[in-house]
Amino acid sequence: MTVKHVRPPLKVVLVDVNPQVVQEWLAAFADTPEVEIRKGSLLDQHADAWVSPTNARGRMDGGVDAAIKRHLGAGIQLRVQRAIRDRFGGSLPVGSAVCVPSGATNPRFLISTPTMVASAQDVSQTLNVALACAAAFQAVHMQNEREPGSIRSVALVGMGAATGQVPPRVCANLMWSGYTLFHDHTFGDYDELRATVQGQLDDLDNEPQERVRIKPPATRTRA
Incomplete structure (x- = not known):
């Protein structure tokens, strides 16, 4: 008899002071x-990952990043930058993410995903938020592939809004x-994710006033 393992649902919390x-x-x-708002x-x-x-x-050195660094300690930046160096050669492309142990019990993991290349960059005329959000959920999936059930809840802020x-x-x-794409599809890597998002959103107004559901590729859909 074959037993099919069902992924536990991911609790998603969106939280912001604005x-x-x-x-x-x-x-x-x-x-x-x-989705809890x-x-x-x-x-x-309280979540497995922020x-x-x-x-x-x-x-x-700014915004939410700086607040998290003060809260978790300077070591969290070292872990994030080490992961970026080891996996991406020192520069993390928009549409990618790293997931590192936080060193705390809450959260257990920190997912860092760039909305900008340099600190304090205006990204209001870009689609970076969609790329960053999709990459964050891809990081959740990849972490759970490595350690099943290690991230069952995740909290996110308003990306790029400050x-x-x-x-x-x-x-x-x-x-x-970005969130709905995570539910619709599992990507093999971040390159495939970026190509999918950019291929469908690049022709849109850079400030979409309506929601757009990204159509996933025909392969590797979730069961």
Whole structure:
């Protein structure tokens, strides 16, 4: 008899101190009630993993990155940058992510995914939020492939909505695109993920006022 193992559902929490971001999430994710939306600080969330929007070098010197570094200690930046160096040659492309042990019990893991190349870069005219959000969920999947069940809950902030100057509605719509793609498809690697997102969103207005569901490739769909 063959036993089919079913992946446990992933608890997703979207949390931000900006009430406008929270309001736009409530609209964008209205038909995805499994996603919890909260107003508050990421640092107060109990989850297996926190997602931190970062820059290509993993320098945690501003925004949410800096708050997490203060909370978890300077060692977290060293672990993030070591992972970027070992896996990506020292520069993490937008549309990629690293998942590292946090050194704490809450969260157990930190997922760093760049919304920008350099610190404090304006990314309001880009689709980087969709790429970063999709990459964060890909990192969850890859970690659970390595250690099944190690990430059962994840908390994310409004990506690019502060330092990156992305309007709250655009942030919410692009994060919805990244989230739904995670549910629809498992990617073999980050290159495939980036090609899929860019191939379908590059022709759109860089500030989409409506949600866009990214169509996954025909292969490797989730069972």
